[in-house]
Amino acid sequence: MASHPPFLLQNTLTGKLEPLEPQDSNFLRMYSCGPTVYSYAHIGNFRTFITSDLIVRTARAIGWDVRYVSNITDVGHLTEDDVADAGGEDKMAKALKSKEGEQFANVYDLARYYADALNLDWQILNLLEPDVRPRATEHITQQIEAIEKLIEKGHAYETADAVYFDVGSFKEYGKLSGNREANQLEESVRDIVVDPNKRDSRDFALWKKDDKHLMQWYSPFGRGFPGWHIECSVMSMQYLGEHFDLHGGGEDLIFPHHECEIAQSEGLTGKPFADMWVHTRFLQVEGAKMSKSKGNFFTVRDLTGPESKGGRNINPFAVRLALISGQYRKPYNFTFKTLSDCIQNVERFQAVEKVAEEGLKNGDDAPDTLGDALDSCYERTLHAMLDDLNTPLAISAALEGSKLITKQETLSKASAEKVKAWLDKTNALLGLFKYDNGYNPATATTEDTLSTKVEHLLEARQAARNARDYARADEIRDELDQMGIEVKDTPNGPTWKKKAKI
């Protein structure tokens, strides 16, 4: 790996732009908060997930190994908002009672359905699969164990209704968000739990006793369910160690979620938890906060899904490109105008790849003329990413590279090789125009799609026969034969079947 500038990121914990320096040099351990799976994730959520994806891709581009953990919150937690509403239901319980919820036999089925949907959207937008994707419901025992230890260490206490983290016992509480005063904290949390035994209004729940909750488990503190914050402390440390390098999430998680994670984790271990905290700003759509009532609320499938399912059939890479057209930590306005430009740009990269492939096949032996310019483009792309994920600059350097190759051109073999290598590197860094996350839209090729293919080949064969091009017709028949298709001509036209291998 050639030398490169430091990998700078804005660290919320210090408020400064800082070099990311893994404890084990060249090995990055990072955790990124995933969604609560009570509905489809929207493109604002995905802006945040893609930030983590870009950190992983950039780290790998400079030769680091990465262990990347991102969770799924599949417990219907009462968030502070829900708790404020005494007797309020959590979002998963509400979702189960909604019209869409009718299809599920229980709340676990609902959570699993939306988790599967998340995974698919994740793949469709070409995000790399995390090394571990732990689910909260599958780490309940570890959460209870952590709560027991926090009580033992004097950081938590039990009341008749719950177990709370004792914020007063952790002097650094507020160090991430800067919310240090009690009144600030209260205002931010709006955590008006009706529990006369809660010692301090800043204290937050680790366990909520509730034998009516849809998801509940036995614990030494009675039946109930864990607070939201504890799952991320437990799962990040289980898979990354007690002290790891980077923790990411949306800006709304800074307080209270991440502040509470720090208090819990450092309270438990006495060690620093995550060194760098990276937060992604919220997305606006067409100039306003996304909202269903304004009609500017979009899930991934709303944009990329087929029209038959109410989608807009937009190239997923264009959606991805649009989402990263603004830098992660600045406010960003997602518009259909940008999306439209992004479609063109994705197609430009795809066209360049075709030209390169053509050159590799049929190019002449002239010496390369493009390599140096493309190397310079890649370097600028990479350096932009190392500079706090400056995606607008990175994309523009990549586009500049693409403009060196015009569609009509025939490249020499040597140039074509350079173009191909540059495209692959650029795509590995930005995930821009072709899948490199293992997702293959064609893997689901089945009976019916085979049938489509065969029907069209038969049609082409018929057309060739009508044109008396019997050589071509025989060629097509051979192709069908190689596909394992047996064709029979009957008075009613050809019929076919798949030859089984028995």
Place this chain on the structure above:
Amino acid sequence: MASHPPFLLQNTLTGKLEPLEPQDSNFLRMYSCGPTVYSYAHIGNFRTFITSDLIVRTARAIGWDVRYVSNITDVGHLTEDDVADAGGEDKMAKALKSKEGEQFANVYDLARYYADALNLDWQILNLLEPDVRPRATEHITQQIEAIEKLIEKGHAYETADAVYFDVGSFKEYGKLSGNREANQLEESVRDIVVDPNKRDSRDFALWKKDDKHLMQWYSPFGRGFPGWHIECSVMSMQYLGEHFDLHGGGEDLIFPHHECEIAQSEGLTGKPFADMWVHTRFLQVEGAKMSKSKGNFFTVRDLTGPESKGGRNINPFAVRLALISGQYRKPYNFTFKTLSDCIQNVERFQAVEKVAEEGLKNGDDAPDTLGDALDSCYERTLHAMLDDLNTPLAISAALEGSKLITKQETLSKASAEKVKAWLDKTNALLGLFKYDNGYNPATATTEDTLSTKVEHLLEARQAARNARDYARADEIRDELDQMGIEVKDTPNGPTWKKKAKI
């Protein structure tokens, strides 16, 4: 619904052929034991699952509503075999350590992977989706609750190592399997748990205390995991009520699993548990017990999967038909010879459907000549199914119907309607030749398969042009246009893109 004979099934509980009579007439509540998800299910497992599927289909054919519950065992239980091997690992823990297990971050991921695989195989073989498919890990709290109640009622006791069901406290233990003597029971169970505090060697574990097990939960009896049997008692009663109509599974489950389920459930409620117990005999393959070392062990994907993934590309309906070519409660030898015949038979039904569709489109107005004969075939098919799922007879009556229609024939509209109706009814009853379980191999139609389709249309257009058939070429262009494909002709041949809807 026309009158019909009673629905007879062999009831393991009484040892007799008996009419199935739901407690609420016309509403059948049934439970069928699903697999432990530590690997792909094999075709022997599926013989059992299809028996339940055929019971549901037959019940619906005579106008009953059905509530059908089938579980997924996703806890790595120590079965009696594993326990016998002191310190032995359960099958899921073993699977996680195997070569295939390396891809999973934890045992939950492994379980979820094989559960997803099960669901796909289930769909591919055209089994109806259960109304509820509860998972053991998602009903741990209810299992602990049941164990507490059993202790309260004097049917269970706790030792330092476990909680056991006290077999002596349930006088009817043995009524399903006929194993009533202590020595019979011991011999059958081979349950040599090394626990000096176990009162009676027949007693079986409800909870195993173990804070090292990969899956473990807190409980009033300490950390550990539930015994295997309790999950089915708890989940069946949760979704079907304490007393339901039918419980199914493979013959290997009669003892101890189902015997223990009865003891637990009736011990808990004081009511009869399931009225009818239906067990499917094991499958042999090519005359021998399936075994990997003999090369006669097959999963669904081994037979139906694409060759590129090591499959044999066999029509899934033929596999289904082969699996039901013997009656469920008789020994059955699955052979490739039978499978080969089944391919022909499935294709026969599919061909008949094509003839019927052609008749509906282009048939003349002559009066129907087939309806009466087909009605008689269907009646014989249905009556065979009502007679203890006599599938060989049911299939032969269906095949007789198919032979009334020859491929060359052009049916009148009236006959075509009768043929179509007969096919649909027969398929609804046997799931024989087309998907009616919601599975659609084409739903995964995506970018790439669209691309295949478009490329072939472009090829057909080129062939038409070469043949100077410009009208046809324009037709194809219009078709592409309707698909939302924009074609551009360039010197290098046509290029195309999907029009986005922005």
